[in-house]
Amino acid sequence: MSSFYSRLLNILFLNLFSVPVFAQNLEALVERGEELYNSDVGCWVCHAESGEGLVGPSLHFGPTPADVFDQLESNPVMGVIVSEMNPTDDDLVAISMYIRTLADLPLDAQLPQQWLEALAVVRDNQAEELDFAKTPRDLQIEAIETFASLQETWTRRSKEGSVWSEYPSRVVATFDPGEPKFQPEPGKTYFYENIGTTSSPSVLFDGYVPPTRNGLVVGDAETMEVIASYHLPENLRSVVHTSAMSPDGRYAYIVGPREPTADGSPDPAGSWTMIKLDAITLQPVSQITIGGRLHHGQVFRDKVLFDLFVRDPDGLGLFLFDPETDEVIGGIKDIDMGGFIYTVWTDKDYEYIYALMEPAGYAPGRATGMRSAIDLYQGRLMAVRPFWIAKINPETWEVEAEYPVPGYRPNWAVIDNAKEFIYPVMSSSIASKMNINTGEVIWTNGTGIGPYGAALTADETELWIADKGEAAHHLGRTITIIDTESGHAVETLYASYKADHVLLSPNGKEMWSTSNGEGRIYVYDVETRELLKVIEMPGNGDAHGLIWVHYDENGEPRTVRDQGNFHGGINPAEGAILDY
Structure with missing residues (x-):
């Protein structure tokens, strides 16, 4: 019985106190989202500071973290967000919450928990990364395909000293x-x-x-x-x-x-x-x-x-x-x-x-x-x-x-x-x-x-x-x-x-x-x-x-x-x- 009452108390605690805790953190969450959204490689670059869209679409429909995650996974244009920002689930929640302020959408204190649960489901349903065989040519190209590899191995082409010549x-x-x-x-x-x-x-x-x-x-x-x-x-x-x-x-x-x-x-x-x-x-x-x-x-x-x-x-x-x-x-x-x-x-x-x-x-x-x-x-x-x-x-x-x-x-x-x-x-x-x-x-x-x-x-x-x-x-x-x-x-x-x-x-x-x-x-x-x-x-x-x-x-x-x-x-x- 004590185990039953213990679980019951936990449920009551979550129901009574989780919403107020999120409510207390909403302001900090929005501030964090604003910081991420407007970072050097943030969402504003393609979607404008207002979220109304530039080369990217308007965000005023209020994308959820799961929506953003899907784009990060499938949209090559957003690859820089993954490589440079690498946002966590909490970051995605903060960004989505800030976008709602741009679109004048209501800030429901229950949304962060709901979004995190939805994100967990989305992640659990991701397809496995496939592993394909690579040919010798594939490996040759892989060794030199990045611009960084070119910069790292650059060898001077011009001669040392003066390159001046004259023409009559x-x-x-x-x-x-x-x-x-x-x-x-x-x-x-x-x-x-x-x-x-x-x-x-x-x-x-x-x-x-x-x-x-x-x-x-x-x-x-x-x-x-x-x-x-x-x-x-x-x-x-x-x-x-x-x-x-x-x-x-x-x-x-x-x-x-x-x-x-x-x-x-x-x-x-x-x-x-x-x-x-x-x-x-x-x-x-x-x-x-x-x-x-x-x-x-x-x-x-x-x-x-x-x-x-x-x-x-x-x-x-x-x-x-x-x-x-x-x-x-x-x-x-x-x-x-x-x-x-x-x-x-x-x-x-x-x-x-x-x-x-x-x-x-x-x-x-x-x-x-x-x-x-x-x-x-x-x-x-x-x-x-x-x-x-x-x-x-x-x-x-x-x-x-x-x-x-x-x-x-x-x-x-x-x-x-x-x-x-x-x-x-x-x-x-x-x-x-x-x-x-x-x-x-x-x-x-x-x-x-x-x-x-x-x-x-x-x-x-x-x-x-x-x-x-x-x-x-x-x-x-x-x-x-x-x-x-x-x-x-x-x-x-x-x-x-x-x-x-x-x-x-x-x-x-x-x-x-x-x-x-x-x-x-x-x-x-x-x-x-x-x-x-x-x-x-x-x-x-x-x-x-x-x-x-x-x-x-x-x-x-x-x-x-x-x-x-x-x-x-x-x-x-x-x-x-x-x-x-």
Whole structure:
């Protein structure tokens, strides 16, 4: 009998006192749930601080701990919660209780006990983890499949010491620059755009005929209207991939063909060239051998920094150009870097050069990176050797650091104003935030298909990425906006076909995106994300890169923005803008 009475007393005790005990702890439970919900990898990242939903659904229906547990077990997106937070049953109860406060649902003191009992039932009914046999190939892949294993075993690719080399550039032709095509006004800001001949007729209007000559376009940055343009002679045609300008804003640079023969036609055995253009007449001034086909260009201190596509046998992968003497000062050869240089980037103070590096061997020469990415998309390759970032000191020309990147074939990189983080954008449809000094990956997440260019907003809370379709099908037509703190996408915008580059304007208010496919520039309002303007290029010539040149009150020009960075005292991240 004593045993019976003892059990009876226990039941009475639970019935009398369990509810009040939970009631007393409800406030602490909600506080604990709030802490977990809003932690660095908490629920707010996908579901918003309000629980109303972002990339994840609204939680205002009041999910129970069993609901959350089911998602943790079955939803791969929530894997980070398991790996980073690893919540206990009590944690799940606390989170569910806090969510009820967000949704204004009643807090019943009996819920925690009911939820714990339900969780126990759910756990008891879990399917057993199956164990499958692994082949020798499975074990090989398992040994190297994590990014952490790559970081732990990384071996330096570049040579020790200086990687500096020189190239004997030559001026092989000069031209009459002609008459001014427009008259710049003091206090005004103008945009410049190089255009080519390779827009995509399939995405334009019926009967479209591409231009046969490259050109330089200038427009009013405030009205977003084209003012003037000039098309170069056909014998100076090559495939355009960038717009570049001297630091003083007086000369533009565009890709040229191989150096000319006696009759002016390109010499198949000659060196690749660059054409220097007058920024007022828009016409050629000179033709200079540079040892490769021009890819990207940007102001670097009082020089211009270029990277190249095809290299001549004695050509460089990147080089510095002196706009005063029209000479290639020197640069770096691929062989000294242990791989192929693709694109190069700098911080706001030009303290370092960051080269995005590609492993050799997937195609001849510099085509290796693109070929590997295409073969991955088309299923011929299951994996490729790693890509990496090389940090170069331009004072000593030594590679001070190397770190691998997640994913494959980084195209673009953005460096924050504090020089703490670098954001590489990969052809494999991901972007990352990495510690610029250690290579630590803060986050990696998906973008739209085949991304290319990217830019940070003035407050650096958002990374805008142009989804070009690079290596996939080259018909991407969106812009993905990623929250830089969480790494999650917050918006996808409709954009042009082959949205290639996207740049924040010098007023800090607009994002300008160039279209290779349509030969247009799309301009968006950063705050509202609305499309403000579509600027048609003459003849719909394919648009690459962008430059803004400002004329001060005395009519003196300076380059204030290009695809590399802001220049000439302009920096929206520090509040230094051009207010037009």
